[in-house]
Amino acid sequence: MLRLYSTIQKEMLILLRDKGGLIIMFIMPMAMITLMALIQDAPFRDYQELKIPLLMVNNDKGNLGSTIDSGLYQSKIFEITKLPLSRDEVKQKVKSGEFNIAIIIPENASDLLNSKVSHFVTKKLNEAGLSDSSEIDESKLAADLSLEILFSPDTKKSFKSSILSSLKQSTSKIETQTLLELFNKELKQSDNGGNEKMKDFVNFKEINTVETDEEVLKLNSVQHNVPAWTIFGMFFIVISMSGSIIKERDEGSYTRILTMPGSYITVLLGKISAYLLICLIQCVLMLMVGLYILPQMGLPVLIIGNSMIAVCVVAVSAGLAATGYGILVGTIFKTHQQASTFGAVSVVILAALGGIWVPVFVMPEYLRIMSEFSPLYWGLSAFHNLFLSGGNLSTILPHVFKLLAFCFINLGIAYFFNQKHHK
Template structure:
């Protein structure tokens, strides 16, 4: 234990000798978070530019023509796959909401039966995934609004014709047709909701919820490069020879070097999330809302462990600090792109979205989005945590074995 604390304190002293570099670890991601949140608020993408087809659920409670007409409208848009059944069962409103949370369905439209008393408009519910780009939800809402306007115009024309024709005798058949058309002409309003774990609510996702966790993940993993350079530097400059002749084991030496960087990662998360909570509202952006601190802490520990493990692997695979700096920067940037940090995942084509599941960044951002946007609990983020722990085990095991072999040759 004494050897561990000796190594730990030495690392802290080395880190504090470069205060500018230490401050940069906090300021660099802060600058990304602030600038990109301001630049990208509400402008992630447009449906018209997307090559993807989105799945939407439709619960048709309308016995008239409106339900079928709305479904036809969505199907003819060329952008949507309309589902009225999920897992071989007819959809209900609750099942549709759960399908949004648990599957790749992005939205649900609940078409009501018209109120026979006609004293108020029947409400069409548009329930969407909180992680969906604003423009996609707007496209769905616009399509419904367009149908309502057309239906309203048709209804007014019918009433006008009925008023004009009432001056003259009409056949029973003509009056029956008018009655059928009028009863099936939609008198609707639209209400938009967001599907969260606990309820369907109108909490709106923002670019802050994408950029704060996204660039926090970037910062956490960037420290892998710094840790790798530090470990490699001590090996190449001969400092490790003193460790070999001391009672300190390689495992204790490595642990003592790792822990300070792990603590720095946790401080980074506190600082960057505090920016989202307190600074963002001051500059005109929505505040970052944290609903489940426990889930957030568990996920952050898993992400940090994965980043530290990657740093050990970088040190083991490199022969010089220059080599480590070059290839680690390339790998970290590539992981950030594939994982949905620099480019939001919903912008990516399906193939690239599949690739994001092969890098830890993809699981990390999904976990944070679930906690911050969908208000998921600990149980809901466990799949992401497990994957991150698997990545950590693979990175650390490979790095430790390679590093042990390298140290044995010294």
């Protein structure tokens, strides 16, 4: 125990005196969490929260213009500004970026729609022999009724199509309603039936998959970025740890330790314990950022779930995986430069695959398969399970086992590599 305690004490003293290392281990990940949570706040926010500036020029006095207007308002996506502008003025406002979208509803659009529908109904009834009206003017049926939609140049295709589809839904409803009213009128049915508003035959009911008795948890910028960059920061300890191993080897301390009584495994355990402690301090500090600092910046507060024990288990297993990897990198590489470059790049790759920057579900399928092999994905999935799905110790165990297995495999490889090179 004396050897173990003494090694932990020695490692902690060395770490605390390494100002550059402290910045890499604590300040950088905390800054990263804050920055990334702020940057990714908008893309993560729901469209309900994110109001898109829309310019509406409604030159129509009838129900088409008002229905579109109320439909857009009810969607809660847009911040609607109504102005009586010319097409050129509207174009200029969208081009300048003042508005992302503009809709121009032409003058007498409702009258034109009614006329088109009326002629269409009469034509169809004539064809069916239910009417013998001669008031069919084909030119009125062919008359152009176009709503003009102007998008800013940077509008995404998917967003354009969702707006168009939403508008199409509004206009279709009016078209159908007008059609029904005219059919009723022509067939001389009662006014009551004709005035009845058509209801949707198919409705959509949103059911949340989270069955907690608390509020429904959402994957927002904080819920994603805090656990993600916590795991990333913990794994970045690979640089300090591998550096420490290489430095010890270069300066001869490793040789001295090998000539001392007792097993080197005790020394290694001391090193792992010290760095694990650093990882846990990192984890606590980064969760504190999510709990106390980010809400001060207008971001949502981090919700860490119901099981603190499970959070601790994830933190310890992720810390062990990171330290195991650090020992392997420090054992395999000969120079600090090699180890720090490889360590940093490999952690960044594993982070990208593990869904640290963007959630795994938005990745292509082959990347999703690859992400299953990233220890950062296991750590992040375990945190997400606890923070988003109300998980507990039993639900995170598969991820925990994977992280621990990763640690032991790394230590095993490092041991055999070490044995081979020090025969």
